[in-house]
Structures are given as C-alpha cells and as structure tokens.
Amino acid sequence: ILNVEQSPQSLHVQEGDSTNFTCSFPSSNFYALHWYRWETAKSPEALFVMTLNGDEKKKGRISATLNTKEGYSYLYIKGSQPEDSATYLCAFGNYGQNFVFGPGTRLSVLP
Amino acid sequence: NAGVTQTPKFRVLKTGQSMTLLCAQDMNHEYMYWYRQDPGMGLRLIHYSVGEGTTAKGEVPDGYNVSRLKKQNFLLGLESAAPSQTSVYFCASRTGQSSYNEQFFGPGTRLTVL
Numbered sequence: 001i002l003n004v005e006q007s008p009q010s011l012h013v014q015e016g017d018s019t020n021f022t023c024s025f026p027s028s029n030f031y032a033l034h035w036y037r038w039e040t041a042k043s044p045e046a047l048f049v050m051t052l053n054g055d056e057k058k059k060g061r062i063s064a065t066l067n068t069k070e071g072y073s074y075l076y077i078k079g080s081q082p083e084d085s086a087t088y089l090c091a092f093g094n095y096g097q098n099f100v101f102g103p104g105t106r107l108s109v110l111p
Numbered sequence: 112n113a114g115v116t117q118t119p120k121f122r123v124l125k126t127g128q129s130m131t132l133l134c135a136q137d138m139n140h141e142y143m144y145w146y147r148q149d150p151g152m153g154l155r156l157i158h159y160s161v162g163e164g165t166t167a168k169g170e171v172p173d174g175y176n177v178s179r180l181k182k183q184n185f186l187l188g189l190e191s192a193a194p195s196q197t198s199v200y201f202c203a204s205r206t207g208q209s210s211y212n213e214q215f216f217g218p219g220t221r222l223t224v225l
Binding site: 042 | 115
C-alpha cells in the first residue's frame, strides 16, 4: 500500500500570515499529484493537478510546487484569510491506479 | 448540473441493521468511488467502479457491498452494520482512469452505528 504523508497535521495562523505545508509521496512511478481544499461540512474541491517535476501552480494567494525526484509538494498560502480555513488534502496518482490520499493538513486562520 | 449527489445526508443505525447509500452523478463519468473518512486517517477507498456493471475492492472493503447497475448511480450497502462503520462516507467520480483527471466529490453521508 502506497503511503502519502502530510505535515503538519494541523496549524493555526493569524490573519495576514503566510504559511506552507508539505505532502510527501513515493518518488517512483509518479504520474500526478492533486491538491484539494476541503471546507468543513462541504466536499473536497480540486485546487491543482501537478504532473511535471518543478511544476509550480498558482491560484490567487495559493500556490504549489512539485519535486517528483524527492517525492514532495509544498502548498503555500500568502497573507492567510479566515476563509482559507479548511483541510488541505493531497492525492498521489500513478498511471492506472487509484488515488492515494494523504491525511490532510487542517488550517485555522484566526482573525 | 448537480454534479455528485449523495442520499441520505445523515443516518443513525443500530448494530445489525442494513442500509444502502446512494450516489448519483450527472457528468457521464465512467469511474466512481466510495470512500470513508475517519479522524486522522484521511480518505480510505472502500470500493470503486470503472464502468456500468463493474465493481472492484479498494483498501477497506470488508463489511460493504456495491453495485453499479446504471452508469450514473453507485450504491454502497451495509448488510449488517457495526459500530466500526461509524464514519463519514464520500462518493466521488471522474471521467477516466488517467491520474491527470480530478475527482469530483459528493457532499458526504454521516453514518452513526449504535
């Protein structure tokens, strides 16, 4: 069974702070890495799909980078806002296989 | 376009009772999935389907059965519920098996087994 890890498990930041967290995945047979944003009482929504080593994706104040050789991806949030509070999931995919989800990082942004 | 819907949203069962969770998608997706989500454990795959009439076991299939009689529907059954099946259940679908394709999730079903 493939292992996908995320750290930290949870964090609290003040409004306006920038923050980042990590997704670690197997570096072999990599095909894609997905980031999802999951608000409480809602369903996960896709943020990014990343496929190439060195990929960097950006959506507003949120960006992500990918290192497939060492098996990690970082998600950055610049100037956190209370509405950024959510659990951020990463999902590892290798070709023809189902996604393996990490346990998530729960972010709380305090006003 | 409703996306992925799940019925019911909440349910409380007694040990030994049975129930069926319904997932429906209107995006013509081939692949559908059932996950359970437990604190600190992320999403774990129960069963999945790669097309109408097909099903396959995921990571944690014991105690569950599934059926995909129609492309748009994926049913998850609990024949004899146990307290260990208390969880939040999410259905998801995607257009193909390529790992490039994102999964679309339903709103979840919160199940409590007493």
